[in-house]
Amino acid sequence: MHEVIASPTARAGTSGSGMWFGILGPLAVTVGGRPVHIGGSRTRATLAALLLADGRIVSVERLIDQVWGEEPPLSGRNQVAIAVSALRKAFRAAGGDPDVIETVASGYRLHTVALDARQAEVNLARARQAPPAAKAALLRETLGLWRGQVLGGIGSRPLRAVAGRWEELRLSALEDWAEAELDLGGHRELVGVLGVAVAEHPLRERIRSQLMLALHRSGRRAEALEVYDRGRTVLVEELGLEPGQVLRDLHAAILRDEPGVRWAAAGARLAGGAGARQPDPGLRPARVPPAVPSQLPPAVSAFIGRCAEFAALDALLDRRDGKGLALQDGSGLDRRDGSGLDRQNDKGLARRDGSGPALQDGCELDRRDGNGELPLCVVYGMAGVGKTGLAVSWAHRVADRFPDGRLFADLRGHHRHAPPLRPETVLDRFLRALGMPEKSIPAGLDERAALFRSLLEGKRTLIVLDDAASAAQVRPLLAGSDSCCVVITARSPLGALVAQDGARCVGLDVLSPEEAEELLARMVGADRIAGERPAARRLGELCDRLPLALRIAAAKLISRSDWTVSGMAARLESEHGRLDELRHAELEVRGGFELSYRGLPPAAKLAFRRLGLLDPPGGFAAWTLAALAEVPLPIAERLCEHLVDAQLVRPLDRDPAGGPRYGLHDLVRLYSRERAHAEEELRAG
Structure with a gap:
């Protein structure tokens, strides 16, 4: 909800x-x-x-x-x-x-x-004095202040009892918002929200009556009556009570289809009033949806390197192993201009009759084995390494190969102030973008996923899913047709997608020294960097050659034309304040590490903090972690894997005995040390 x-x-x-x-x-x-x-x-x-x-x-x-x-x-x-x-x-x-x-x-x-x-109380007081449209907008904004269960995670019974006041306030605000939206003709948009609210609070009759009214005005009279019947059953079985008079009167009015419960009557009352909305969209000619959704965000500026990673993504489409597209004459598709389009004799790709892709000269494409395997890839790596930049840049380069659309969603797997998006929410957006009328979108996740796959069957559509939290979040969003392609970015490789769905993985590491210098030159200016090349190389190393850190340093240099590259490098020399320096506007390196750290189990958090204090120059082995965290070796080995999956620790070469060794990037090590000083001191205090 x-x-x-x-x-x-x-x-x-x-x-x-x-x-x-x-x-x-x-x-x-x-x-x-x-x-x-x-x-x-x-x-x-x-x-x-x-x-x-x-x-x-x-x-x-x-x-x-x-x-x-x-x-x-x-x-x-x-x-x-x-x-x-x-x-x-x-x-x-x-x-x-x-x-x-x-x-x-x-x-x-x-x-x-x-x-x-x-702030919620102030907003609600203002809403009571506001005209209808402003009231609805303010109440909607106020409901956004609730991020989940009030004081979620705190189990004290006395505190939970006090917190109940704010849960009740949220429900009252929701009911007031729904009433305002109903007066303005927003009944179609309310159905999904109120359906969830009724499921969570089946005994609240006001919410149930609002859902009934929204359904009835949306032309779903039978469903409105069913909502009443289910509510009556709950009240009778749990409390031994019949529904209240308001609910019974509304039920009777819907049965008789009285004018007072239709939107037309509400519209007549509101006509010409302050904040009155236009008549319900269902009463106007339907808006023609865009023929081809094109949701990709702009490509990242000054994108550098990643040639091998681009080639791995290209292989999803240009596979030579008999699992992708090939020319019927066996000549294959080759890349002539590096733009991401597969061309033969410079003629490009074109659809002949809408049934599938073909070359303009009539040389058709076919599938050599017809096994239906969906091209699927997970781009993974640590926070700030440029996963989104790679996926979006590649998507723009191959956009012409997907004439039926390019879908994009930020899944918020690692968002500071919001939970990960639910797959049913993403599917609702995708289905709308594909032209599906709202009233035809089913409520259940499985039904939405099935409809999504049906709409994409045989279509050439690219789907980019950014910042995934888990395989479970992603799987309902996968197309079912091998004519589509799905690219996912995530902190971890999402091994379940590899094992069950045949996903390929592309891991990103930091840039090379030359690439880091080139990124600075493209952003700050080649002349400015050329004049201080040793300082630029040092600045790249102090930024750990991490793209996000480099872009923050470059942004500071751009905004302060009086700063020199060597001066910027000097500001980063001190390890104590380096992470503080790597902040600019809403961008910061520390925040990405914080979100990865937050998702660790307690034992892995402890191990990570103590690694920052150790700082072994040649890396460390699992037995080192066992000693630091005071756990048996098998548990330490699992903790190492936790840290690798969270992209806080990176695998290194094996030691002389053949055992795996691990290391920390410098900026991650500084963050680890920060956490150790902050949390161990708090525990000691």
Whole structure:
């Protein structure tokens, strides 16, 4: 449900300067837009209790009750003091104000200016005074403030009871928003959102009545009556009650198809009113969808290198192993101009009658084995290494080979402030882009996936799925026809797609020294780099030759024409502040590592932190990790694989005994050391 109604602008508090606190979802704190690690369950529960007090003083005794409930430890007062100290230390380390937590008499008070729950209350008060269209927009934005279950992950029963107030507020806001949208004629867009809400809260009669009305006005009268019947069954079986009068009256009105429940009547009431919407789209001539979806974002500027990786992606389309497209005369397709188009005698590819691709001179293409294998590839690598840039650049180069469309989706597998996109949400967007009317899009994931595959059968469509979280998220989005092609970017190789779906893998590493220098030259200017070539080479090494880091350094040089390349390199020489320097506008290197680290299990996090303190020059073996993390060797070997999959550790050559060795890129090592100092000190405190 949240995917449908979330608004990017609703989370504006998560960026910019200052401290921001979030309770409308998992407990979150940011300083200047960067997340703050706030320790373990005791510390998080203490912060949650202070936030829920909304600026009021909370006594130590009440904090003990809220953090531990009915079984507090004897050392509760001391542990609360330790938790408050840890919070202040975390705020200070992140660049925030530790005095935001004030010690007052026998308790504490948290002064907050930016709290998502407070913003929600302000928005709801404004919405009550707003005209219909503005009210709907403001309520929609407000609903986007909820990032999931309020204080998700905090199990304290007293805190969960207080958090229930904000869950109730979200539902009330949802109901008010749905009512405003119904008055404006937005019933078709409401069906999916309200369907999910009714499934999650089957006893809330107002939401159920709104779903019935939205379905009826969308021409789905039978489904509206079925929603009533299911609700009545739930109420009778669980509470022994009949539906309320409002729900019964609406049921009767829909049965009789009374004018008062039709959109036409609502439209007449709103005609000429402030914020009135145009008549329902279903009553106007249908908008003709674009014949060919072309959703690729712009190609990355100054893209450098990756010739081998481009060739591996080209092999998806130009396979010589009998599994791809080939000329009937066996001459094969060759690449004449490097543009990603397969040409023979410079005549290019063309469709003759819509049934399939053919050369303009009539030399048809066929499949040598007809095994139907979908061209599928996973581009994987560490954060900031340029996976999206590679996939999108290649997609633009071969776009002409997919005359039936190019689909693109950012799956948000590693997004700082939003959960991964659900596959059913992506399928809804894809189906709309392919011209499917909204009323014909089924609700279930399996049904949407089947319809998607049916629409693409025999079509030549390219699908680019960026930043995938898992194979399970991706699999429903795969085409079923081998005339299509799917390219996925992810942090890990998504081994399940390799094993079950025959995906190929293209791993990305950092650039070569020459490529790093060329990237700087293309962005900053060849003359500027040529005048300081040794400094440019050093700058590339200090950026670990990581494309994102290089682009951030180049952006700083471009924005500050008085800076020299050697001066920029000097700013990065200190390991202590290097990650701080590698930030520009919304781009930062540290944030990508943070998201990879966040997804690790606790034991792997501990191992990763301690590796940063060790910094072995020749890499390390699993037995080294076993000693650092104080775990048996078999567990250490699995931890190494966890870290490799998260792209925080890279495999190196084997040692003389034949065992695998691993290493850390320099910037990852600096991040690891940061986490060690921050978290081990918090634990010690």
